Amino acid sequence: MSSSFDRFQKRRLISSYFSVVLSVFLVLFLLGILGLFIINSKKLADDFKEKIAMTVFFKNEANDSILKAFSKELKVAPYAKSTVYVTKEQAAKQHTDIIGEDFMTFLGENPLQNSFDIHLKADYVEKDSIAKVEKKLRLNPMISDIVYDKQLVNLVNDNIKKVSMWILIISGFLTFIAVLLINSSLRLSIHSNRFIIKTMQMVGATKSFIRKPFVIRSIKLGMLGATLAIIALIGVLIYVETSFPDLGILDNKVLIAGVLLSVLGIGVLITWLSTHFATQKFLNLRTDDLY
Structure with a gap:
């Protein structure tokens, strides 16, 4: 019976880790695609302008x-x-x-x-x-x-301004959704360990000592999800460059590297902050509230 329960708990733990990694991967991949689009949108707009x-x-x-x-x-x-x-x-x-x-x-x-x-x-x-x-x-x-073509010049510039505004709005919206999704996944993961957290606290462990392993684990999961997102983004870049070489999407390697590093940084930052506040919530709960 005990070994069966242990296997069940292990499966739940693996499933929880997988959901966190998957959430981080999907969200950061979408943000990375948006970031790559933003840094290339000016180049695409400039190329179109220079054809007039x-x-x-x-x-x-x-x-x-x-x-x-x-x-x-x-x-x-x-x-x-x-x-x-x-x-x-x-x-x-x-x-x-x-x-x-x-x-x-x-x-x-x-x-x-x-x-x-x-x-x-x-x-x-x-x-x-x-x-x-x-x-x-x-x-x-x-x-x-x-x-x-004066009308075309005015039309191009007006549309570029509108597209740029919508890109900023969508970027802000996706970033907000990213934080909510990753935070939700991590909170669910920590929720399953709330009794362990409270038990450690009752035997005298400090808050920072209790929080540390959860934060380290979440950062590792965030880095794993971010690494998978970076690999997927590199694959997309190679595909686009191979299929549409005229776009020159790999020309600005410095900005591309900046976007990929930002994806890694955002993955670590969001998982760290989310875990910190989630563990803090359960540390501040009374024992009766855990149920």
């Missing part, structure tokens, strides 16, 4: 020396990430390929102009900044027109 092109058209009077001088100016310009020079002949060919008909056969001449497609750096793809760049470029008397 500003096209600068030159008058037909602009000769090769003027165009070359402008090209050199763009290479050192702080706002230009990349530029592509498109001759009017290349533009005509592109139009022909798109519409499937050579429009110059009935026009008799090429009405298009030489142009530069300028991809601005992400910091300059803002309503005010891009307007300043446009104003500066228009000072060149050889430039006939500057075209870019």
Whole structure:
């Protein structure tokens, strides 16, 4: 009978440990995914912004020396990430390929102009900044027109601000849920040992002495859950990098390492605090209240 009861208690203990590790793993994995998304969201937003092109058209009077001088100016310009020079002949060919008909056969001449497609750096793809760049470029008397999608620029920036706000809200909500879930699992684990805690207290053991083994055990379980979460996050990073190499998700290794270390730190911190307060509660209870 005694050995059967011991086996039952052992199974309960293992089940309790497993639930704690599983809770820590799932919560920290979700927080880690969110953290990785946050550090890469700016990069993804910047990449999208830098795909928006500003096209600068030159008058037909602009000769090769003027165009070359402008090209050199763009290479050192702080706002230009990349530029592509498109001759009017290349533009005509592109139009022909798109519409499937050579429009110059009935026009008799090429009405298009030489142009530069300028991809601005992400910091300059803002309503005010891009307007300043446009104003500066228009000072060149050889430039006939500057075209870019103003509505798209405003839409992108507005949506990025909205997404960033929701990310912060979701981050706060998930962190709160994480603390509740892990705290709940640890409280249930310690609740099953409440009689042992009270017995040790009755024979004269100090609160810190009673609390110490429970805290150490919980920290170990937290570290185990956090380690499993880190392994899973590394697996996700490798999968995304292999499947979508253009995203360059592993480029910022310092921030990624920071997120993984934060996952480990949060796992240890939450389990330590939760265990400390849970044991304190049972230490302060009267013996009659244990039932």
